[in-house]
Amino acid sequence: MPDIIGVIGGGQLARMMIPPAVALGLDLQVLAETDESSARLAAVRVGDYRDADTVSSFADTVDVVTFDHEHVPQPILRNLMARGVAVHPHPEALLYAQDKILMRQKLSKLGLPVPEWARVSSPEQLADFLSAHGGRGVLKTARGGYDGKGVRMVTDAAEASDWFAALAEDGNGGELLVEERVDFRRELAQLIARRPSGESATWAVVETVQKNGVCAEVLAPAPGSEGRLAETAAEIATRVADGLGVTGVLAVEMFETTDERILINELAMRPHNSGHWTIEGSVTSQFEQHLRAVSDLPLGATDLRSPYTVMINVLGGPSAGTMEDLYPEVLGQYPSAKVHSYGKQPRPGRKVGHVTVTGDTLDETAYLARAAASLFDR
Structure with missing residues (x-):
């Protein structure tokens, strides 16, 4: 050890x-x-x-x-x-979380469900893809994007002229990733942890709610995910973790489409925002599990501690002072809420903390979590 x-x-x-x-x-x-x-x-x-x-x-x-x-x-x-x-994770696995084009290539080779995609290096190639996919697509930089950065919804190749100009100026033959615009019902995330020995453990699949490209809420478990949906999400994550040889925590972000398919959107090979709920909501949190996994220790149980857990990100924080300045009021009004500060100075759109509430009903749990988090946004 x-x-x-x-x-x-x-x-x-x-x-x-x-x-x-x-x-x-x-x-x-x-x-x-x-x-x-x-x-x-x-x-x-x-x-x-x-x-x-x-x-x-x-x-x-x-x-x-x-x-x-x-x-x-x-x-x-x-x-x-x-x-x-x-x-841990090994560079050979981490590569597929660093480069979205390589990720799409590898997942496609493994036969895993992904949106239709192509690599493009010119406006003409992008125009051809858009023409074949209803005149719309999602354009992404291959590296460096997160929380909605490096992602554009496009309907015309001219909307990415600056990105193509930057590729040409770089002179290294870079490419962009373009994908079909998926009509999805909601976004899901499935977390899995895997040891070097191959032992793995999954948590409940969750629903994530985005705001301006940033995760704002996580509902655990995803409403209505019992049975086949939960099994499919866990199976996909297991195939990704095993196929890439991931060690540690892996987050597989997914789309549940309007025609009832599950498609892989993104990968993260580390603890992930969609798993913060596990601190209070699971027998073993994603953070403890990650440490167990990279240390090759036996993995912990991932059972739910309560029927529902809702996590709300504090985005931006108070306009004056810090989150900690508001603790007496928030904790006094919502004693069931667990507040986590990231020790960051407030700034518009910045993740400065999160609030988690566990409970027996989704509506009441979500109401309390949202109400507590809202007190930090003023």
């Missing part, structure tokens, strides 16, 4: 790994981007995750390297592996 877990990235995901690391007797150490990172309580070093020397020297002080995000360059990670450093 490793003693020291090194996390590259000092965001809220690393921050929420700290309590379960303490409970498991693990020393969690973080390579943070700044002194003010969310996970500063465990930050032992501040530096650039894109700098090979910084990452290498950090890795020398820990037993296992894992991540708060997927953006560490492949050459740096492969160098760590070549030196015998334990890296």
Whole structure:
């Protein structure tokens, strides 16, 4: 069993790994981007995750390297592996969360359900795809996009002229990913954790609600997901995790289409916003499970603690002061709400925390969670 877990990235995901690391007797150490990172309580070093020397020297002080995000360059990670450093998830798997075109290629090769897609490097190619798909599509940058960034709904190739100009200026033959505009009933997310030995465990499939491209709410379990839908979502996530050789937590974001198909939208190989509800709502949280998995410890039970759990993101936060300034009022009015602050300064659209409520009925649970979270938005 490793003693020291090194996390590259000092965001809220690393921050929420700290309590379960303490409970498991693990020393969690973080390579943070700044002194003010969310996970500063465990930050032992501040530096650039894109700098090979910084990452290498950090890795020398820990037993296992894992991540708060997927953006560490492949050459740096492969160098760590070549030196015998334990890296989870492996670079060979993480690659498919870093590059959306490679992800679509791999998932298609594995026979997994994805939207119709193509790689395009010119306005003419994009125009051809749009013409064949009802004059509309979803255009994505292959790398770097998150929370709606790097994604455009397009009906004309001219709407992406700046992206194609940037590709031409770069001169490296880059491509964009274009997909069919899926008519979906709702968005779902299925989390799974997998050990290096191959043992895996899934949680209940959840419904996610987006606001301006950012996750705003998570309903666990997804309403009406009992039976075949839950089985299908878990089966897809298991096939992805096994097919890519993922270790740690994997989030598979999905569309439930209007014609009752399940299509894979995105992948994240780390704890994910759609799994924050598991802290209060599951026997084992995604953060504890991730640490177990990357340490190759037996995985924990994922049963629901309550019939329903609703998680609401606090986006932006109060216009004056911090979330903590409002704790007395929020906790006093809603004693069943669990509030999580990410230690960030409020800023429009920024994820600064979340609120979770568990309960016996979905309507009441959602009402309390939304009402508590709304007090931070003023």
